[in-house]
Amino acid sequence: MLIIEFADLFMAPDDHKPPQSPALERGARILDLVARSKGFLSLSDLSRELRIARSSVHALCHTLVDLELLIRRTDQTFQLGPHVMRWSNAFTRQSDVATEFAAIWDQETELPGATITLTVQDGTEVVYIAARNSKGIRPSMEFRVGMRLPAAFTATGKAFLSHLSDYEIRRLFVQGIPEARTSRSVRTIDDLLLELRDVRRDGFSCDEEQVAEGMVCFGATVLDSRNRPIAGIAVSLSMDAEAIGDRTSIIANVRRMASRLSHRMGADVSASGEAGTPAR
Known part of the structure; x- marks a missing residue:
């Protein structure tokens, strides 16, 4: 079942702005808490967790039940109502990860x-579905939509694989492992697993x-509304000292882009720590 971050739907992106409608903001918080909860919550539970007066x-909740956003169970606890699925289905129809990617890349x-x-x-x-090539990149290293590369060698491929168990x-x-592309390409399953342990630990x-000599790529996964990887985003640069001198900033940038894109796709980024980091 697709669960949308209700607080994100109702609240403005600028957390410093006061909510325009306190009642709507509180209603969104109730829906968000019910969606996150592993069990069914009562009025007392909701009041205590949200620090809102029980009255x-x-x-x-009475209004949310009338709107079919909540269902009141026989034991007087609450679960999400059928109207939520209508929003969820509409969100899925209207969301396109490639379109959202295009919407943010020029801001970076x-x-x-x-x-x-x-x-x-x-x-x-991995299959490339969008690319913004640098004007300074060499033609032999240009990425094209539809291009396929071995997941074991690419930054986005390694990010995807890090969400799987060693057995999987x-x-x-x-x-x-596919035939090596360069002398630096990973050669064995055991070596790949060692790399993936670092990815899970570091979050990128x-x-x-490993794909092309003279090029380094940093990647992270984009998560969907179920916090599962649906895409991989990567930043690629030439292996010269000036371009990759500040690796920390580059890594922070790609993780931020993955987080922003995951947020737009409905992911609960806070639940996974940060986009691109597998929940373990």
């Missing part, structure tokens, strides 16, 4: 000379000359 919670001006790409996973490969990865690569992935 106010009662009035808000901190990495001049970088190439930004978006991929989806297809088995042991061994099953996926039962035929072995790195392809350092």
